[in-house]
Amino acid sequence: MRSTTTGTARLTKTHKLSAIGVTVAMSAAAVALAVTPGQADTPSIAAKPVAWTTTDLGAHDHIAQQSEKTAQQAKTATKAKTDAAAAKAKADAAAAKKKADAAAKAKSDKARADQQAASRSQARTPVKPAAPAKPAPAAPVKKAYADNLDGWIKESLDILKSKNIPATYDGIKRNVMRESTGNPRAINDWDINAANGVPSKGLLQIIDPTFKAYHVEGTSWDPYDPVANITASCNYAADKYGSMDNVNSAY
Template sequence: MPNFTLPRPARLTRTHKVSAALVATAGCAAALAFTAAPSDAETTAAHAPAAVKPVSANGLPMTAKDRADDGKQARAVASSVAAGLKGSTVEKQNHAADQAANRSVERKALVAPKAAPKAPKAPKATPKRYANNLDGWIRESLDIMKAKGIPGSYEGLHRNIMRESSGNPNAVNNWDINAINGVPSKGLLQVIQPTFDAYHVAGTPNKLTDPIANITAAANYAADRYGSIDNVDSAY
């Protein structure tokens, strides 16, 4: 008689068991749903289907160990799904935070920086004021002479003015040779018109008897002829 060897039953892994259990459970649930709805009012508890016992992957009733393994597998799946959902939520929150930060940067870039405050303007120089008297006329004439490079001092101007006109800007000499020749000396330093015209200082009034114009023209003439008004002690 030939020696036949029976094939060894295939070994079912835990994954096979879980898959078969899920299929079996789904089939039972469908059967329950179909039979649970009563066909008419006479349906009684006697016609209710018997309780379905869970089976393992090989079709045999599930042992306590199988149920424990299935429970662990189900919890692992549920934990994995929950972790995926949580990770997705965190990722969305991080993405939203990044977008908010980007918008904040964009808004700052759109806001034009404030212009630096302008430096205050330097106050305009206040024009120097001079008294309208002999002292003021001499001082103003000295400032003009200094700017034009004409030598002379306060003492030299004052001394010659007092000798020539006693400080009267409208004084006129009608008796000397100049007067005889028709060109009388006039003003603080008794200047004749031709001399005034030749030595008039630009920037002063073009008038022989004007105090400032008369002093500066006379000082300009004395500087050209005597080196300075300070060197004049008599008629010049």
């Protein structure tokens, strides 16, 4: 707070420097007047000190303060404007990014929806049901035959029939009984064939060369085998006599 008494106001550094400058200037002027040539005899005039009032000093201080305040306000306004511009730029960038992200998501969602729609509408090849597995053919049931003359004749007749070789049960049995009396191991060791080293063998007394020549596929190669002996003998009789039924003696 300033005193209103003349000459006792508290000065700032700036005011003090200004006052000193004025005092020095006044003193120099007084000296100059005192020593001016041609006026040596003129009595010197003492300079009257300038009186400074607290009112003048206060006005000067107020101007300085106003200037400083204005500068500070300008600085604050500039900073506020810069901050506002930065905030707006940041907000604009965030809004642009959000918009771009939304557009990208919408595009991706549409592409995915289009792909799914295309997949659903795509023609599908009907699946052909697998054909039911065919059951494995049943193994043929082998017919059972009795292991005796009746069974041997019946099995031979089935084989002969499958080969289209004519013969009958009665024709076969009649010749078997005449040739071997039903003995599958019978052998003739006294006739001409025996003398030639090829005795007649088996149920229908067939020699080895004839048995081999008229052997029927699917039967044994043993001439003493009852079924093989009957089928080979019937095959030979059919070739030579038309059928075993036509044989009534040695053949």
